[in-house]
Amino acid sequence: DAKTxxxxxxxxxxxxxxxxxxxxxxxxxxxxxxxxxxxxSQGPQYIIHGLKNNETNEMASLIITEDRKSSTLxxxxxTLRDTAVYYCIVxxxxxxxxxxxxRLTVKP
Amino acid sequence: GAVVxxxxxxxxxxxxxxxxxxxxxxxxxxxxxFWYRQFPKKSLMLMATSNEGSKATYEQGVEKDKFLxxxxxxxxSTLTVTSAHPEDSSFYICSATQGLAYNxxxxxxxxRLTVL
Numbered sequence: 001d002a003k004t005x006x007x008x009x010x011x012x013x014x015x016x017x018x019x020x021x022x023x024x025x026x027x028x029x030x031x032x033x034x035x036x037x038x039x040x041s042q043g044p045q046y047i048i049h050g051l052k053n054n055e056t057n058e059m060a061s062l063i064i065t066e067d068r069k070s071s072t073l074x075x076x077x078x079t080l081r082d083t084a085v086y087y088c089i090v091x092x093x094x095x096x097x098x099x100x101x102x103r104l105t106v107k108p
Numbered sequence: 109g110a111v112v113x114x115x116x117x118x119x120x121x122x123x124x125x126x127x128x129x130x131x132x133x134x135x136x137x138x139x140x141x142f143w144y145r146q147f148p149k150k151s152l153m154l155m156a157t158s159n160e161g162s163k164a165t166y167e168q169g170v171e172k173d174k175f176l177x178x179x180x181x182x183x184x185s186t187l188t189v190t191s192a193h194p195e196d197s198s199f200y201i202c203s204a205t206q207g208l209a210y211n212x213x214x215x216x217x218x219x220r221l222t223v224l
Contacts, residue, residue: 034212043112043201043215044152087151095142096203096213098152 004088009103012082018075020102022088025069031092033064035073037084038101044087047073078106110136112204114216121192122224129187129219131202137182138204142213143175146199158185192223 005023012018024033034049048055048062050071055062061074075082087101111134121127131141140159144152156177158164164177176188185204189196199220203213 036215038152041199041218041220043114043203043218046212046214049212094140095154095157097154098144100151 004090004099006086006088006099006102008100009105011105011107012075012078014080014106014108015077018078018082018104018106020073020075020086020088020104021070022073023070024088024090027068027090028092031090033062033068033071034089034091034096035060035062036087036089036096036098037082038087039081039084044098047086078104080106080108082106110134110204110206110214112138112202112214112216114200114202114219116219117217118220118222120222120224123193124191126188126190127192127221129189129200129202129221131185131187131204131216133183133204133206133214136204136206138185138206139182140205141179141185142203142205143177143185143187144201144203146201146218152201155187189221192221194223197221197223 032049032051035047036044038044048060050062064071083106085101085103113132115130143155146152155170156164156166158177158179160179160182166172179185199218201218203215205213
């Protein structure tokens with residue numbers, strides 16, 4: 001599976017959009033981009049995934065660049081409860097391999 | 109979404125004892141289950157992958173005789189930490205996937221193991 005690069009940490013003001021970037025320059029054509037988050041001392045929570053097209057669900061939007069070498073997870077109106085570590089994972093199938101992720105802190 | 113539970117959520121045991129952690133998929137049949145370990149302020153590390161009715165596949169560096177995994181049914185997998193020692197203290201998390209392997213994984217809430 002391709003490796004991903006994410007910023008170590010980010011801050012966001014409550015009520016504003018949180019944009020979390022992820023680089024996956026070695027992604028192959030059949031690899032999906034997944035996003036999970038982990039709130040302190042809990043199991044990871046699935047957020048969204050995509051292959052080529054942009055995706056949106058009730059939690060977030062996923063924007064994948066045309067060359068698929070990077071993506072951005074967008075939380076449209078961040079709340080304090082969105083404070084967590086966000087993981088971007090690229091995979092075809094099978095297990096999830098977690099990197100260090102981005103620690104997002106939403107501030108009042 | 110699909111729900112995965114773990115039991116117990118927290119366990120404290122003495123050094124040398126064995127501890128069993130259960131992972132259940134509550135509303136779906138899990139073709140594959142995964143076990144992860146997470147140390148404080150670190151990311152999740154995959155320990156092993158198990159398919160129902162077959163032997164688990166362990167990651168390099170994970171002792172299969174120490175971490176016994178049983179996946180006896182499509183809704184239950186167990187991880188037994190044998191002869192636990194303080195260095196085994198960690199947050200253990202299971203996940204399950206339904207159907208095709210590229211489907212999203214659903215994670216349990218985790219089990220905090222403390223070995224005294």
